[in-house]
Amino acid sequence: MALLAHERVRRVLGAFLGREQTVAGAAREAQLDVRVVHRDVQALRRAGLLTVQREQTRAGRPVKVYRACADDLFIDARRLPPQAQETQAAALDSLFHHAAGREFHRALSDFAPGWGLRVYATPDAPGFAVLEGPRTARPLSALDEWQGPPARMLSGAPTARLTGEQVVEVQRDLILLMRKVEAFHAANAGGGQPTLLRLGLAPLTEDEFRRLHR
Missing domain, CATH: 1.10.10.10 (Winged helix-like DNA-binding domain superfamily/Winged helix DNA-binding domain)
Structure with a gap:
């Protein structure tokens, strides 16, 4: 084993x-x-x-x-050792973040507007917010508009409250996306750039959700 x-x-x-x-x-x-x-x-x-x-x-x-x-x-x-799957997942996560960070910094070098963090006052608690983006960025959701450099990567970890039916629907969409990537891979027959697609969807407990947003 x-x-x-x-x-x-x-x-x-x-x-x-x-x-x-x-x-x-x-x-x-x-x-x-x-x-x-x-x-x-x-x-x-x-x-x-x-x-x-x-x-x-x-x-x-x-x-x-x-x-x-x-x-x-x-x-x-x-019956597998409990750390086996965790070790492989950790290695994939580390590889993904390293590769995504490398591609993002490459894109930043050619991004004229400049990229950084904006800390600004808000009327809602805790009284301020942090926005990552270009100097001209407006406070929009990253899912509404991408205003960043044209990097060939995407990294996100949204959390939301979903119904059981909605979770199944999102899961189905992610499976279709993985199948699309696999179809591209087969069609390229060894050509193209090696690319890692890192997806995940998991239910959280109420305590895990609260700790995440503290």
Whole structure:
């Protein structure tokens, strides 16, 4: 379970599902260093997920040919280490914020109006507000109008009170968006710029919602 919680190890195992494969062949298929694949193969073998089918003779040491113990493996998510999914999500979040920040700062360098934070008085509590935007920005919702630099990124984390039906509708829209991105990816056949789409939708408790807006 701990082994298969890692995306890289699953990629290595996938090279042996339904067919025989060598370590070098798996490394080429998974686009990984052969030494890394060799370590993963040995770990998978010790765990009983790979078996040696035969050996290919050659000058020097013979080459082992492996195959997965089964062509269809099911992993119950409830039995995975609790930190496995959290670690992967944290890595994706870190990558997303790094890449989005890099693209945003690139766009800022060419943005003539200038970009920054405006702190201004308001008649409502707490008596002030903070607006991020260009010098000429008006206090509008980011969802109403984007007045920033033409950056090829988008980052947002809106919170709102939604009905159950509305949550399902938003969830459906996000699924359609992911399918659209996947269709573009397939049509580009390896072309285009690598892009990460980071989406999420989750219900909050009342206490979580209050802490968020303190």
